[in-house]
Amino acid sequence: MVPVRFVSEALGETVEWDQNARSVYIGGRPYISSETKQVKVNGKTFSLNIVRVDLNNKKIGMKIVLAKDALGFTESLKDMAKRNHALAAINGTYFNAYEDLKEPTGNIMVDHRVVHLGNYGTTFGFTDDNQVEFDVVKFxxxxxxxxxxxxxxxxxxxxxxxxxxxxxxxxxxxxxxxxxxxxxxxxxxxxxxxxxxxxxxxxxxxxxxxxxxxxxxxxxxxxxxxxxxxxxxxxPAFEPSGTDVSFWQKAAGALGVGPRLITDGKITVDPISEGFSSEKILSYSMARSAIGVTANNMLLLVTVNRATIHELASIMHSLGAYNAMNLDGGASSGLYYGGRYLTTPGRDLSNALIIYKKND
Incomplete structure (x- = not known):
């Protein structure tokens, strides 16, 4: 059964829930759906949880949220999602999970405000009207x-x-x-x-x-x-390496994570050039999260049970991502949709990306 929340958020529009497809329809058109599937890449089979979001639908919104609405704290992904009336949510950037203060390490922008500087890896940014960019950006x-x-x-x-x-x-x-x-x-x-x-x-x-x-x-x-x-x-000021600075000046939210996986439809994994040196990024096979966008502006939120960064890039490429990057992984990897976990994180998190329905 679709949670009552979906109906109330539709604000009078016709809403249908397809249980088999795990999709939400507004006005007869699906704008967010989930899928659990097996994907074979380079001779290996991977178990994926996927949420697809149609960014062409102007009723869809994206937002970066902080645990307990402040930096340096942690909170469950589910609680962050529910508190912000999210349709879907995925874990965000790296943070100091084993320190007393759980401070993040990447670029973060919340509601047009730069709230943290990271200056490594790739940054995913988005505007209020769902334009998106991936770039190496100095905040x-x-x-x-x-x-x-x-x-x-x-x-x-x-x-x-x-x-x-x-x-x-x-x-x-x-x-x-x-x-x-x-x-x-x-x-x-x-x-x-x-x-x-x-x-x-x-x-x-x-x-x-x-x-x-x-x-x-x-x-x-x-x-x-x-x-x-x-x-x-x-x-704030921005120094992008491959995108127009005007995009970042009008961006509503951003997460600096990485490394980059896909650039303009091609696999472009180069973690060392983005400042990564940990073997967790360079070589380990572990739980991973990723975000990507297809050529027709479909957002992909993906978790995989175990993969290397290079395997994750191949997985995102197989799903049709035109641009994509890695998110925090391991025990942080988590995906929420339809009021429940598709992938349950092994710990509370510092920050997340949520998908919500805009008010009219």
């Missing part, structure tokens, strides 16, 4: 303060990430970090409504209407660039 933050009537530029090395102990650095914290910075080192500059209000030490509350800039180690020498009463602001 940056450019800041400006005003002192004595002149603008002074500053740039954080990271955003919403705990600075390493005994490292000199500048880190930006926004409300996407949560209510507090959650560490005690350095000196923090508090900005509210664009005005610098405080210089504090220790764990600092992040204002909902502002941000915090933390200076640690030798970087505290720049504290005089942030005078109390002065103005401060920041904005």
């Amino acid at each position: 940056k933050i450019n800041g400006i303060t005003n002192k004595d009537g002149r603008d002074i530029e500053w740039a954080p090395y990271a955003i919403n990430r705990t600075p390493p102990v005994n490292l000199s650095t500048i880190v930006l914290y926004t409300p996407d970090r949560g209510s507090e910075t959650r560490f005690n080192s350095g000196i923090s500059v508090v900005v509210e409504n664009g005005v610098i209000t405080k210089h504090l030490k220790g764990n600092v509350v992040i204002p909902k209407n502002g941000f915090v800039v933390n200076l640690s180690g030798t970087e505290t020498r720049y504290l005089d660039r942030f005078p109390i009463g002065g103005k401060a602001s920041f904005s």
